[in-house]
Amino acid sequence: MGPTYRRVGEYLAAEPVRISAVLRLPLIVLIGVLVWIWEVDHWLPEVYAAILGLYAVAAVAWLVAVLRGPVPRWADWASTGIDLVVILALCLVSGGATAALLPVFFLLPISVAFQDRPLLTAAIGTLTAVGYLSVWVFYSKHDDRMGMPNMVYTHFGFLVWLAVATTVLCFVLVRRQDRVQALQAVRRQLVSEAMQSDERHNQEIAEGLHDGPLQTLLAARMQLDEVRERSPDPDLDAIYETLQDTAAALRSTVTELHPQVLAQLGLTPALRDLVRQFESRTRIAVQAELDDVGKPDSQQLLYRAARELLTNVSRHAQASTVSVRLGRIGNRVVLTVADDGVGFDPAVVPQYVSDGQIGLGSLLARFDAMGGSMLVDSSSGSGTRVTVTSPPEQS
Structure with missing residues (x-):
């Protein structure tokens, strides 16, 4: 059957995942640039480099996969969940690099806000806020000199607010999408009814032409054929050919209006x-x-x-x-x-x-x-x- 043509609707349904896949690459570059500029001393530099490198390779492979083929329904939440896990892992193995990575926590909830799943957006936003606070708790326990700055609680509050805001935004987008889909369903119904009415009208015209003018024309042709047999005449032959061509054209019109082979x-x-x-x-x-x-x-x-x-x-x-x-x-x-x-x-x-x-x-x-x-x-x-x-x- 030749190449498989993907439906536009299916492509648009996976569009948020593709957008996230594209935005993930500059995010990884920003993480690398931030750590390089800050010249931090890592606790586990080899592990940090390995995680970031594997993350970059996986992100490129995932981008190619979602651009080339169909995207499963679980891909939207799975890819963002992996983002959160990787950011937490980088924080836990990077010591002072945590300060450079902290802004990334504010970007994660936004990456799912345009998807059509408010519960997923709320879950990612909540996990991001908890993950941010957990990283600071880990370092405050690991390094007594660091402590827990008051700004941490302020940032945690901002992340909670961001989780709520993005969830509400996603909910509003879903409601609007539902309204658009409802309008599209009404439009399809109206077009379907119009097409059915058009088809019934064509059928009525076709049946009228077939049972009326076409039958009359065929009867006239038969009568003319009998006259031609009794009294051959070139003029009658010409009239007969004209009647025959007209009948063929009329039969073709009837077929176009309502093809019987299609219905039967x-x-x-x-x-x-x-x-x-x-x-x-x-x-x-x-x-x-x-x-x-x-x-x-x-x-x-x-x-x-x-x-x-x-x-x-x-x-x-x-x-x-x-x-x-x-x-x-x-x-x-x-x-x-x-x-x-x-x-x-x-x-x-x-x-x-x-x-x-x-x-x-x-x-x-x-x-x-x-x-x-x-x-x-x-x-x-x-x-x-x-x-x-x-x-x-x-x-």
């Missing part, structure tokens, strides 16, 4: 029939790899997308070959239409809409509203590849 057999047979018609009409070779996907909920939208994309190829692409692929990835159906034509700039699609050419722009809007996606990859002279991903199927 499902998406894959309907696309095979669509590809066959495209090849016979345009003489463009099509390489089709169509897996059986049954009758997905969004088959009307996917069929419409395939028809619109193939129409665009025949009108604008100047292509010699076209590739059409259909298959499932998880609970979604993925359709890919690629050609070796002249290509175009995808940035002009919004301009097409403003100019009244709403075909491709309408598809983009419909898939976005329904929770699917439509990725257009094209450039001048390099052909075009459009990957359409359906909304998730209801389990």
